[in-house]
Amino acid sequence: MTRPKSWDDREQTCAIYLRISRDDKGLDESYSITNQRKLLTRAAKEKGFTSIIEFMDDGITGTDRDRKEFVRMIAELEKGCIGTVIVKDLSRLARDHIRADTLIEEFFPEHDIRLIAVSEGLDTDNGEDEFIPFRNLMNEWYARDISKKRRLTNTVKVNSGIPLSLPPYGYMKDAxxxxxxxxxxxxxxxVRRIYNMWLSGIGSEQIARALEEDMILRPMHYWKSKGLNRGGKFDPENPYKWKSSTVIKILSQQEYCGDVINFKTYSKSFKLKRRLVTSEENRVIFKDNHEPIIERAVWERVQEKRGKARKRKTNDGVKNMFSGLVVCADCGSNLWFHFNQNNPAIQYFNCSNYKGNRGTCSATHHIRVDFLERIVLGEIRRLTQFVNKHGNQFIKAAIGFTQQAEETLRKRKERELQAKKARDRELDKIFNRLYEDNISGKIDDARFMKMSAQYAKEQAALAEQLKKLAKELDELENRDADVSSFVKALQKYTHVRKLTERMLNELIERIEVFHAERTENGERRQRIRIVYNCLGSIEIPDLPDIADCHVQFQARKGVEIKYSQVEQAV
Structure with a gap:
């Protein structure tokens, strides 16, 4: 196939455009690319064309306006060196009747392009065909009908738990x-390595860099190495250059704990190829549909930590593993991490909401990091002893504490829900009174509009909060305590000698710090409440074979602090 050398060759040059979509492949063999090529090449030669240029879009729907080869053909036609376009039928050009009409009635005549549709006997050199707009409309209706049938088919698949999407990185289809x-x-x-690194406190950018250094193929290149054609950007320059966004996506995919999530995206029209994200309540989820790569408890822990977006560093970039975990026992605010400017080895936390810093909390809740480390490590050791030596008693206690913690949380959320509903009803009454005052002339229109806008904004925010609370209560009703998963995670640290960030992430939900208090005999004691994942704050019984956690600490010269465990979470 040769290109025309000049304008003089234009009349002897034609473009043949071949297209087939996934839907067309179910039709008769004449729609195949091979047969289209034979049909159009023979027609071109019969009509005396000496130069034939082929453009082909394989597996692409006619409603797509950005087909690669189609766009390239239009660009070549605009250059003026091709005088004729040959297609099997008008549906090959487009299944969008507006686009097809514009091409045939405006673009082709404007650029003096002859159009031949072989199977429909159409040749614009023979004059206008009044049925062209009707054919274009029927071609679009066909695409619309196919889209409708596909949606119905997908609905059937969804209800039977069949995944609509391709398997994510880490899975493959069963042959x-x-x-x-x-x-x-x-x-x-x-995938497991990524989760392990993240739980160890390594950020997504550092994970991506480590994978690149170890020459791990990016998902797109990995699939290509296996002969799989998957959509997405392909960078042939560096197949090992992982991106932070890819790592974050892997950390967020629920499919890794064995679930199928259908209807994650949707399109507003069969003509629009842009996919929009479906809200969570409209997705269809089938749990435990396939073998998990990541344990559900681990995946949920990762999501919880990612959702908190907790602060890990000071302004000077110093990192601490407790950041985001320690909270004020009185006001609930996070404790902020600091270090002594004169002696950076002295690191501590205090309440971010302390009134001395223009907050509302009455005390600093100051605690040294090295003091906190010794306390938490001691309590984890005590808990592992309890599990290993008194397993049945632990399970019984754990279930009791979990139920109590969830019941306390449920009651708190129900009170919050009722308070917000009451405020919502109150706002309705305020709106009514405002309207009546405006009608009677007690307040002018400008004042009415300003106050209405203010209350409308508050009510809109309330609506979102009510929706969120209702969802949280629903989740509490349907959630079972996964004590066995916690025990499995805890037993990995039976002989632990040093705290790590991963250990804290796996075992602990939060650490509530009370302000240190002076006792009657002059001692300073500081209470700590550790809230464990899945369990809440569990009280370890006083048993002879379980050592107490006695931590006595010399904070500074002449000042000694002792640790006192809170007996039970409320």
Whole structure:
């Protein structure tokens, strides 16, 4: 196939455009690319064309206006060196009747392009065909009908738990049943590594850099190495250059704990290819549909930590593993991490809401980091002893504390929900009174509009809060305590000698710090409440084979602080 050398060759040059979509592949063989090529090449030669240029879009729908080869053909036609376009039928050009009409009635005549649709006997050199707009409309209706049928098919699949999307990185389709996902062990090992690194306190950018240094193929390049054609950006320059966004996506995908999530995205029209994100309440989720790569408890812990977006560093970039975990026992605010400017080895936390810093909390809740480390490590050791030596008693206590903690949380959220509903009803009454005052002339229109806007904004915010609270209460009603998962995580640290960030992430939800108080005999005691994941604050019984956690600390010369455990969370 040769290109025309000059304008003089234009009349002897034609473009043949071949297109087939996934939907067309279910039709008769004449729609195949091979048969389209044979048909159009023969027609071009019969009409005396000596130069034939082929443009082909394989597997792309006619409603897509950005087909790569179609766009390239239009660009070539605009250059003026091609005088004729040959297609099998008008549906190959487009299944959007507005686009097709514009091409045939405006673009082609404006650029003096002859159009031939072989199977429909259309040749614009023979004059106008009044049925062209009708054919274009029917082609669009066909696409609309296919889209409607596909949606119905997808609905049936959704209700039976069949995944609508391709398996994520770490999974592959079962060769014997493409509706099932199997673990791809090579990629799954990378997924597990990413979760382990993140739980160890390593950020997404550092994880991406480590994968690149170890020459781990990015998902797109990995699929290509396996002969799989997956959509997305492909960078041939550096197949190992992982991005932070890719790591974050892997950390957020619920499919890794065995679930299928359908209807994650949608399009507003079959003509629009842009996919929009579906709200969570409109997604369809089937739990435990395939073998998990990541344990559910671990995945949920990762989501909880990611959602908190907790502060890990001071303004000077100093990092501490307790940041985001320690909170004020009185006001609930996070404790902020600091270090002594004259002696950076002295690191401590205090309440971010302390009134001395223009907050409302009455005390600093100051606690040294090294003091806190010794306390938390001691309590984790005591808990592992309790589990290993008195397993049945622990399970019984854990279930009791979990139920108590969840019941306390449920009651608190119900009180909050009722208070917000009461405020919502009160706002309705305020609106009514405002309207009546405006009608009677007690307040002018400008004042009415200003006050109405203010209350409307508050009510809109209330509506979102009510929706969120209702969802949280619903989750509490349907949630079972996963004590066994916690025990499994805890037993990994039976002989631990040093705290790590991963240990804290896996075991502890938060640490409530009370302000140090002076006792009657002049001692300073500081109470700590550790709230464990899945369990809440569990009280370890006074048993002879479980050592107490006695921490006595010399804070500064002449000042000694002792630790006192809070007996039970409320």
């Amino acid at each position: 014997n049943d493409p509706t099932r996902w199997l673990i791809d062990e090579e990629a799954a090992a990378v």
